[in-house]
Amino acid sequence: MSPPVKKKYSVIVCKEQQNYKFSRIIESRLFLCYLLPYIFFLGENMGSKIVVNNYGSFDVTMVKGKGSTVYDINGKKYIDFLAGIAVNSLGHNFKPLVKAISKQAKKQIHVCNYFVSDVGVAYATELLGYTGFDAVYFGNSGAEGNEAAIKLARKYGYLNGGEKRRVIYTLESSFHGRTLATLTATGQDKFHPACFAPYVDCFKTIKANDWEAIKTAFDDTTAALLIECVQGEGGVNIVDADWAKAAADAARKAGAIVMADEVQTGFGRTGTLLASEQLGFNPEVVSFAKGVAGGVPFGGILIRGKAADVFKAGDHQSTFGGNPLACAAGLVVLHELTKPGFLKSVSEKGEYMRKKIAEFGAKCVGEIRGKGLMIGVDMIEPVNAVEVEKKLLEKGLLTSTAGKNTLRIVPPLNISYKEIDEGLAILKDVLLGE
Numbered sequence: 001m002s003p004p005v006k007k008k009y010s011v012i013v014c015k016e017q018q019n020y021k022f023s024r025i026i027e028s029r030l031f032l033c034y035l036l037p038y039i040f041f042l043g044e045n046m047g048s049k050i051v052v053n054n055y056g057s058f059d060v061t062m063v064k065g066k067g068s069t070v071y072d073i074n075g076k077k078y079i080d081f082l083a084g085i086a087v088n089s090l091g092h093n094f095k096p097l098v099k100a101i102s103k104q105a106k107k108q109i110h111v112c113n114y115f116v117s118d119v120g121v122a123y124a125t126e127l128l129g130y131t132g133f134d135a136v137y138f139g140n141s142g143a144e145g146n147e148a149a150i151k152l153a154r155k156y157g158y159l160n161g162g163e164k165r166r167v168i169y170t171l172e173s174s175f176h177g178r179t180l181a182t183l184t185a186t187g188q189d190k191f192h193p194a195c196f197a198p199y200v201d202c203f204k205t206i207k208a209n210d211w212e213a214i215k216t217a218f219d220d221t222t223a224a225l226l227i228e229c230v231q232g233e234g235g236v237n238i239v240d241a242d243w244a245k246a247a248a249d250a251a252r253k254a255g256a257i258v259m260a261d262e263v264q265t266g267f268g269r270t271g272t273l274l275a276s277e278q279l280g281f282n283p284e285v286v287s288f289a290k291g292v293a294g295g296v297p298f299g300g301i302l303i304r305g306k307a308a309d310v311f312k313a314g315d316h317q318s319t320f321g322g323n324p325l326a327c328a329a330g331l332v333v334l335h336e337l338t339k340p341g342f343l344k345s346v347s348e349k350g351e352y353m354r355k356k357i358a359e360f361g362a363k364c365v366g367e368i369r370g371k372g373l374m375i376g377v378d379m380i381e382p383v384n385a386v387e388v389e390k391k392l393l394e395k396g397l398l399t400s401t402a403g404k405n406t407l408r409i410v411p412p413l414n415i416s417y418k419e420i421d422e423g424l425a426i427l428k429d430v431l432l433g434e
């Protein structure tokens, strides 16, 4: 258990006083960086005061974790049904991951894209081998992956229909990121406030699972259809496989390419490496990020077929793309996910959790949806998912919310049944109390 913040800092002060005169401490970086802000904020959650609070973060400072259990600065324990929003795919302090990152840090932390790194080539080779794609572009986040996909689609449209073929279709209720283009692509009006206008031209939406819509949507102005395979932020909404295949066929018939946003579903979260494998629509482009390097920032796109030769040197770049630490981490994640039985266990754990939650018989629970370890539990009004999330946090369970009123559960993919049961006990207690 970690000591409370005040004790921690007072220890540092004592050590410093032993070693330096007070005037030296005042000048020291330690004083400027740590003690000064601490004195101002008197040991409160300093983060919420000095980090731009774009996130509406809770007043909790996390310090460490092991497996699917994390601890805050006061030593309070939480079961992790959140995984840093589907990022810590192998939980916390996963030894092979820590070892690979440390080993790589000793060799080389950054290689600029004038060259390739040995670990980057190794990761790309294995990734393409496992997924069957032809090429990969490395970036750093989900929005960047989708930006790359959007640019690729625009160029594909230009090369195959001139200036007229520019439209990119996304799904209603989808989420694709926070840059201007990915915000525009996002199929939810609440993400398009007037203050950020003007948005990017030539994005349209269609409703997932709407068979009528796909009969007329696509034409010679369509460059691409982008499908978010399970709509995470939108409320863990499932896209029907038959519809996805029919929509992809219609888009291709009109001369467009088909892309999948697998930022939250990739890799392994839904019980297969890619969720689009289960939907069966064979996207030409797949964006990925979040969990692929177990917590090290990483993202990019997988490319194949008609989309493979679109990007040429200079079309799209990123200083940190293909960072060796991220590639070393990505290799460990890929190796774990592809071990016999691992992905099957993701599906089984997801089914187990959904069944158990249904068995609670809580009156406030509506539909329970999901694939693998991506689970949405609808709250029935007047019960509010955000209030439930707060109560769970107080009782030591990390979750999140999505869509209109859905509790979202996305634990580490290697969470143990013991931790699942511990977390479910807290969930049951809270839900039955609503």
Ligand SMILES: Cc1ncc(COP(=O)(O)O)c(C=O)c1O
Residues within 6 Å of the ligand: 141, 142, 143, 144, 146, 175, 176, 177, 178, 228, 232, 233, 261, 262, 263, 264, 289, 290
């Ligand atoms: C499906 C999907 N696409 C894109 C993004 C944006 O990813 P990032 O926050 O890494 O830019 C997210 C993030 O939640 C996401 O869930």
